[in-house]
Amino acid sequence: MRGGTQRSKRLTEALPLLPFLAVVVVFLVIPTVTVIVNAFIVEGSLSFSRIRALFSPTALGALGSSVLLSASTAIIGAVLGAVLAWLIVSSPPSSMVRRAVISLCSVLAQFGGVALAFAFLATIGINGVLTAWVQQAFGWNLSGSGWLYSLAGLVLVYTYFQIPLMVIVFLPALEGLREQWREAAVSLGASGWQYFREVVVPLLTPAFLGSALLLFANAFAAYATAAALVSQGNPIVPLLIRSALTSEVVLGQAGFAYALALEMIVVVAAVMAAYNVLVRRSARWLR
Amino acid sequence: MKRAVRGALWVVFGLFFLFPLYAMADFSTQKLVGGGRTWQAWVNLVTDDALYQAIVVSLLLAVFTVVATLVILVPTMIWVRLRVPWARGAVEFLCLLPLTIPALVIVVGLRNVYLWVAYFLGESPLTLTFVYVVLVLPFAYRALDAALSSIDLQTLTEAARSLGAGWGTTILRVVVPNIWSGIVSAAFISIAVVLGEYTIASLSGFETLQVQIVAIGKTDGPTSVAASLAVLLFGFVLLLVLSLVTRGRRRVQGVTA
Numbered sequence: 001m002r003g004g005t006q007r008s009k010r011l012t013e014a015l016p017l018l019p020f021l022a023v024v025v026v027f028l029v030i031p032t033v034t035v036i037v038n039a040f041i042v043e044g045s046l047s048f049s050r051i052r053a054l055f056s057p058t059a060l061g062a063l064g065s066s067v068l069l070s071a072s073t074a075i076i077g078a079v080l081g082a083v084l085a086w087l088i089v090s091s092p093p094s095s096m097v098r099r100a101v102i103s104l105c106s107v108l109a110q111f112g113g114v115a116l117a118f119a120f121l122a123t124i125g126i127n128g129v130l131t132a133w134v135q136q137a138f139g140w141n142l143s144g145s146g147w148l149y150s151l152a153g154l155v156l157v158y159t160y161f162q163i164p165l166m167v168i169v170f171l172p173a174l175e176g177l178r179e180q181w182r183e184a185a186v187s188l189g190a191s192g193w194q195y196f197r198e199v200v201v202p203l204l205t206p207a208f209l210g211s212a213l214l215l216f217a218n219a220f221a222a223y224a225t226a227a228a229l230v231s232q233g234n235p236i237v238p239l240l241i242r243s244a245l246t247s248e249v250v251l252g253q254a255g256f257a258y259a260l261a262l263e264m265i266v267v268v269a270a271v272m273a274a275y276n277v278l279v280r281r282s283a284r285w286l287r
Numbered sequence: 288m289k290r291a292v293r294g295a296l297w298v299v300f301g302l303f304f305l306f307p308l309y310a311m312a313d314f315s316t317q318k319l320v321g322g323g324r325t326w327q328a329w330v331n332l333v334t335d336d337a338l339y340q341a342i343v344v345s346l347l348l349a350v351f352t353v354v355a356t357l358v359i360l361v362p363t364m365i366w367v368r369l370r371v372p373w374a375r376g377a378v379e380f381l382c383l384l385p386l387t388i389p390a391l392v393i394v395v396g397l398r399n400v401y402l403w404v405a406y407f408l409g410e411s412p413l414t415l416t417f418v419y420v421v422l423v424l425p426f427a428y429r430a431l432d433a434a435l436s437s438i439d440l441q442t443l444t445e446a447a448r449s450l451g452a453g454w455g456t457t458i459l460r461v462v463v464p465n466i467w468s469g470i471v472s473a474a475f476i477s478i479a480v481v482l483g484e485y486t487i488a489s490l491s492g493f494e495t496l497q498v499q500i501v502a503i504g505k506t507d508g509p510t511s512v513a514a515s516l517a518v519l520l521f522g523f524v525l526l527l528v529l530s531l532v533t534r535g536r537r538r539v540q541g542v543t544a
Contacts (some may be wrong), residue, residue, distance in 0.1 A: 014372050017378070020363040023380045027421045032388055032397030038396075054400045084300050087293060103526040104304065111483035111522045114497045115515035118504065119307040122314035129310035160307070221389030224485035228501050238391055245395065245490055261395040265388065271386045 016083040035265065049062050050259040059240065063263065065151055068235040070219035073158040078212040080159070081166020088167065088172045095220060102171075105164035112161050113224030120157050121230070124148060157225055162215050169214055171208035173282060210278030217271040237264060295332050308516065320391035332517065335510065341499035344412050348495065349481040352419040353474045356427050361470070364431055365462055368440055378468065382428035382478035385421055390486040393418065401491065412493035422487070427473035433468020438462075470535050475529045479522045 041196060091098050108116070117204065123130045124142050131142040147153050185195040196199055223238040234240040237260060244257035290339070315328045333339055360382075368377050370414035385393075397418065404414050443465065447457040463470065504511035 010371070010373075013376060016366045017363055017371065017374060020359050020378070021381075023359060023417060023420055024384075024424070026400060027397075027417050028384060028388065028393065030400055031393045034399060035392055080300075083296065084529035087296055087300070090293070099530045100527060103523055103530055106526050107519060107522040108304070109480070111479045112519065113483050114485045114500055115483070115519045118500070118508075118512045118515040119311050119519075121504075121508065123307045123310040125508075127314070127317075127508065129313045132308070146396075160304075164304075221391060223389075223391045224483075224497070227485070228318070231505075241391055241395065242490065257395050261392045265392055268389060269317070269387060 035258050035261045036125045039262040050255055053256050054259050054263055057278045062234055062237045062240045065235050066220055069154055070216045072155055073162045073214040073219045074212050076159050077162025077166045077215045081163045082170055085167045085170045085174050109162050109168055114228040116160050116225050117228035118156055151235055154226055158219055165215055166211055173204055176275035206278045207282040210275050213271050213275040217268045221268055311512050311516040315509045321368050328513040331510040332514055336507050341494050345482055347498035348415055349478045351416040352481050353477045355416055355460045356420050356423055356477055360427055367421055382424045386425045394487045394490045419481050423477040426476040430472035431469045434466035438465045479525055482518055
């Protein structure tokens, strides 16, 4: 009896959380559950026809390109982003340059989207500024064969937000390296290279790999930049979802978008789970 | 030697990141026919009716999203800390969940929900506010959580309550002024997210700024480029001001996804 009243008291106390829960349930949980359920339920009964459509050549091709795009930009972004983060860390902590660079990185990494597509159209598109310069100076045609609208173009444009994202997620780990550790290593006779290889690398590896995974998930789920750049064809999963949504007849398969969205949930969730494991490992010594 | 390498790297990164921005400025002021300079693309931002309407819609959405997020999240987070600490893990999990569930997935599953929303509230683009609240939750949560962790919430509220303040007064006049930096962070980051959002708006068929930018891009490149650059610069200034206001006490909040 006592347990019962206590439980009801607990629930009464949780009542003020209802507005928050309502918004999250209606606009996050229900859409996600809708996707998962509809991937398996076709017209009221269990069916794997939508899941099977994921193994059609079109869908597999898009998945392959998406993985290739995400993996290559994750690797490029992680390596170059780590270098840029190292440059930033070795500059004075509260300098204006540093603030400006970090602000620019957050804008490009998180809020760029459509704007980044137009940035590259203005640079190396058909009428792009760099295209015109190079045409004038060397006579080469940079925008030739429209490669900017293919997978290679997407790789280039994606690095423009992957490198800044790497800076933002990797910077805290770099800042966690203490000057005393370097002093300790050096006073024990280590050279600069030895300190880097035997102290810095092992310490930063989990954070580096974790950040790279985050970049992979970020690129895999990104939509706006690719959608603004590529208006025809469906080279990657997000664009295939777009055409499945806007013309419900792709592959003669209504509701195909649900299966594709489920595929995206599975890939991103798996990658993020691995990310969380790595983050927990690097959190042991960070801060 | 080391200095030279470092300097060279700065130059390379600087060129890679700043040249496209410069190209946008150059491209948006070019006369495509006949050469020379023109500000026409920038003038279009306010004189083109569809674009101007879209800018207004996006700004309104930004304001509504910020207000709704703060009204929902601030009391919830305060209440969780004071009265229902057992729910803290769950609330944090829900707030950070949108980082794992792509916006594209949300929009695919949103159709049924939106039928109801349209039924109750009509088909205004401003109904996007609800989804945008979910999108900005992780950023807002981190900013507010950091601010709440830095004050002694228990003592503050007990003092206010024992002096006869109700919950409304306690939150608005005692707690809010103390977590002001977190609230400003949450608001700025939310504004930047909403102004840059394209995925959900375009696939739900609403004419927001980003949707218009893409639509115009098919016929009038310079105007789209001008609008894109304006949004990027606005976001940059917003976040730069934010990092100056918080005066280095904390790193730019909420951006570590």
